[in-house]
Amino acid sequence: MDAMYLRKSRIDLDAERSGEGNTLLRHKTTLLELAKRQNRTIGEIYEEVKSGETIAARPEMQRLLADVEAGRWDAVLVMEVERLARGDSIDQGIVSQAFKSSGTLIITPAKTYDPNNEFDEEYFEFGLFMSRREYKSIRRRMEAGKRAAVREGKYMGKTAPFGYRRVRVENGKGWTLEIVPEEAEIVRRLYDMHVRQGVGFQHMARMLNEEGALTRRGNPWCPYSVRAILDNVTYAGYVYYGRVKTVKTSTGRRGIKRRPLADEVLICKGIHPPIISKELFDASQARRMKYRSAPVRNDEDLVNPFQGILFCRDCGARMQLNVRPAKTHSLLCRNISCSNISARLPVVEELLLHMLEDWLDSYRVECNSETSDLLRQRLSEAQTSSQRIDSQISQENRKLQKAYDLLESDVYTTDEFTARRASIQERIAELTQKKSQIEKKISEYEQAVEQQEDIVPAVERLVMMYKYADTAREKNDMLKACLERIEYKKTKQYNDSSIKLWIYPRLGRKS
Ligand SMILES: [Zn+2]
DSSP states (O other): OEEEEEOOOHHHHHHHHTTOOOHHHHHHHHHHHHHHHTTOOEEEEEEOSSOOSSGGGOHHHHHHHHHHHTTOOSEEEOSOGGGTOOSOHHHHHHHHHHHHHHTOEEEOSSOEEOTTSHHHHHHHHHHHHHHHHHHHHHHHHHHHHHHHHHHTTOOOOSSOOTTEEEEEOTTSSSEEEEEOHHHHHHHHHHHHHHHHSOOOHHHHHHHHHHTTOOOTTSOOOOHHHHHHHHTOGGGGTEEEEOOEEEEEOTTOTTOEEEEEOGGGOEEEEOSSOOSSOHHHHHHHHHHHHHHHHOSSOGGGGOOOTTTTTEEETTTOOBEEEEOOTTSOOEEEESOTTOOOOOEEHHHHHHHHHHHHHHHHHHHHHHOSHHHHHHHHHHHHHHHHHHHHHHHHHHHHHHHHHHHHHHHHTTSSOHHHHHHHHHHHHHHHHHHHHHHHHHHHHHHHHHHHHHHHHHHHHHHHHHHHHGGGOOSHHHHHHHHHHHEEEEEEEEOSTTOGGGEEEEEEEOOSOOO
């Protein structure tokens, strides 16, 4: 039993456009006649609807190859050998291997090939070689077309980058991109973490994996896949077309390095929606360039993650890091006459994170969105009663003024006036005190509202990301993003549970 494979070539497409009839129908007739002449039975016709060049872009070809490899067919009828594979030498190898290993014949109107016959094999591969030369010239023409499409803002990639899905351009030819919201959220976070917090690829990959997020292909994230996202200008709303230069690296393991040839890359504003701003993309690139050109920064010298943030509870001096090579670093008060006891750095870090986690937990219990509304309600009530007290005070002042008037017009005796004035002044003092209490409450409520909006996400980030940071600078940046000051006290030598920390969160927006 035999199979038939039908596929249009680019030349066929051109011919059809200039008015020639349906190519595949014509080919089918030709091959059916050929089968009849040779007394062959066609068990299945694989008809490629798409005209992709690579095997990956031809689903019917994939199905045929699987069947050929399984030995399902004695022969495959095809118009020319080149219809099976062209262009890509890997594809060519896959095809000839499938036919060779199963001993499947290739029958064309011109010739029958037996892949296991040495002479035919050469011919077979020569045929593919010829088509490859043809493919190159076709490719050059296609490239011009692609560049034109990029200038129109269309997306030329075969698969959409993570964060997007590929969709047809409305009422037109070609493709553009549509945002996949939950993936786009990850893209935004990665850029944000990279630019604003300086988090490295390794940590971002680990974080995503801990969250159970997967790449588009369903793999765990690795630093390279994170970097690919931070390097892709598509996210800023641009499209590009450019040939990639393939460079073999000497180290071998990563085998092939792909870099666009800068002068041949065409970048244009795309018609798809951006996920991040151009500014953020540029900032990310600038950050990368900075690291590349200056791998050793002064920042790297920072060894104390608590630099500028941890103070002695006893004397108020800074806690300094005692660097002990090959031993765990320890924190101790800079003031040599101070009696505060030193502690190992990781112990203090761990305690701090535990405290912040506990704080977040209790905060989440107390401040869900309902209580947040309640908080706002209380704030507005307090503001109202503050205004009411203001008007009461001015009312009392008016009474006082009237008492003066009554004294002047001799209605009040001096004694009566003094008593009256004393009672009004007492009332005013009372109200003033009440007002200051309410003002204090108002600022507390305001602070709480602000905390909820500002400090909670920052602490969440700190608790989540701290363990992934491996430079002291990264840790220090994270700490400073949400804490103003930490005070430290240890009361017993060799007893880590005697350590106490006082945490002062950073309030108000940081510019
Ligand atoms: Zn001290």
